[in-house]
Amino acid sequence: xxxxxxxxxxxxxxxxxxxxxxxxxxxxxxxxxxxxxxxxxxxxxxxxxxxxxxxxxxxxxxxxxxxxxxxxxxxxxxxxxxxxxxxxxxxxxxxxxxxxxxxxxxxxxxxxxxxxxxxxxxxxxxxxxxxxxxxxxxxxxxxxxxxxxxxxxxxxxxxxxxxxxxxxxxxxxxxxxxxxxxxxxxxxxxxxxxxxxxxxxxxxxxxxxxxxxxxxxxxxxxxxxxxxxxxxxxxxxxxxxxxxxxxxxxxxxxxxxxxxxxxxxxxxxxxxxxxxxxxxxxxxxxxxxxxxxxxxxxxxxxxxxxxxxxxxxxxxxxxxxxxxxxxxxxxxxxxxxxxxxxx
Amino acid sequence: xxxxxxxxxxxxxxxxxxxxxxxxxxxxxxxxxxxxxxxxxxxxxxxxxxxxxxxxxxxxxxxxxxxxxxxxxxxxxxxxxxxxxxxxxxxxxxxxxxxxxxxxxxxxxxxxxxxx
Numbered sequence: 001x002x003x004x005x006x007x008x009x010x011x012x013x014x015x016x017x018x019x020x021x022x023x024x025x026x027x028x029x030x031x032x033x034x035x036x037x038x039x040x041x042x043x044x045x046x047x048x049x050x051x052x053x054x055x056x057x058x059x060x061x062x063x064x065x066x067x068x069x070x071x072x073x074x075x076x077x078x079x080x081x082x083x084x085x086x087x088x089x090x091x092x093x094x095x096x097x098x099x100x101x102x103x104x105x106x107x108x109x110x111x112x113x114x115x116x117x118x119x120x121x122x123x124x125x126x127x128x129x130x131x132x133x134x135x136x137x138x139x140x141x142x143x144x145x146x147x148x149x150x151x152x153x154x155x156x157x158x159x160x161x162x163x164x165x166x167x168x169x170x171x172x173x174x175x176x177x178x179x180x181x182x183x184x185x186x187x188x189x190x191x192x193x194x195x196x197x198x199x200x201x202x203x204x205x206x207x208x209x210x211x212x213x214x215x216x217x218x219x220x221x222x223x224x225x226x227x228x229x230x231x232x233x234x235x236x237x238x239x240x241x242x243x244x245x246x247x248x249x250x251x252x253x254x255x256x257x258x259x260x261x262x263x264x265x266x267x268x269x270x271x272x273x274x275x276x277x278x279x280x281x282x283x284x285x286x287x288x289x290x291x292x293x294x295x296x297x298x299x300x301x302x303x304x305x306x307x308x309x310x311x312x313x314x315x316x317x318x319x320x321x322x323x324x325x326x327x328x329x330x331x332x333x334x335x336x337x338x339x340x341x342x343x
Numbered sequence: 344x345x346x347x348x349x350x351x352x353x354x355x356x357x358x359x360x361x362x363x364x365x366x367x368x369x370x371x372x373x374x375x376x377x378x379x380x381x382x383x384x385x386x387x388x389x390x391x392x393x394x395x396x397x398x399x400x401x402x403x404x405x406x407x408x409x410x411x412x413x414x415x416x417x418x419x420x421x422x423x424x425x426x427x428x429x430x431x432x433x434x435x436x437x438x439x440x441x442x443x444x445x446x447x448x449x450x451x452x453x454x455x456x457x458x459x
Binding site: 021022023024029032033035036039040043044047048050051052053054055056057058059064079080081084087088091092094095097098099101102147149150151216217239240256323324327328330331334335337338341342343 | 351352355356359362363366367369370372373374381382392395396399402403406407409410411412416417419420423424427428431432435436439440442443444446447450451456457458459
């Protein structure tokens, strides 16, 4: 295993191998350059996200309305708390990792193993939290309507509070069976159907005169906004909040309804712009995959530490290399956190 | 190993404290969204977002310098890692965001209505 750690004394032999012009071993240097390329991959994704966001700047979903769940606090509006907790978990697992590296420099096998173990636990908790976050995102809470034009309508009551579809949808005596390959033609099938049909939502809306529609568009409080007769005269009080329509305009908009959206998938999501869910799944998914691979690699290194592989080598540099990767994953999360949840 | 290692556990915990404080500040600002920051723009982005981005870069600096131990590396390694990343990201972000804003304007001023 002498090839992984270069410790050869090579003074006076420039081309004799074993040289470290950057003061780092081959493995460590390559880990740094892998991190550079991976950082550019993530920046590409985040920049593409920024592109779509700037392109649809007026209609992009507001993150504190989307990510407001916390375990065991059902129905409580808790924006950002959960994701802040996840951030702390990841930063803390970074700390235990760097403590493991530090203990490795002093060849303290027991301490390295202990801190590696804590790092693995932290990583697992993080991946688990992300799964829970995804579950909430996919399930959705309020539901929405997509119009023929492709824009999204959400429902509020006359105080501006969000209303769930199940709270007002009418139950109509209609039966629409999901088309599957064993029921219809062998080559045709469709995804699972929404709980309510468009007609049921429209009927329910008609029966509840206090309901209003909230569009995707942000209210900016400009002169045109204030003169616009279609906007609700009293409910649009705050700038940079979604615009609420008058009852007449709401009815007119709902006549264009075309599809009931519940939760999120790669085609539609109840939060707003269709691209929002795509980017959420792709970027947090890609990051979660990195965390997962990091945990696997950490486990391998952990067992190597336990077995004494690095003790025999008299060098814990392998721990340092996976440490670099692990910190990088934390570094990416810091940016994902900012651009998905804060900005 | 080429360089001497002294235990820097103290510094690690200090950096952890710093990162936690910065994250807490970010979350508090994100929940409160103070009007004076959220509604005032600088270079077509509101001040709150500028604060978030600057704090994020501040955190990134500490993660790379202290946790990834970049401060202990030779400056040739430091530059060959940091310089390409910073240059390429600035370049990419500049082009994409300017283009996106242009497309937004095109959509907004178009005779065809797209959000209905």
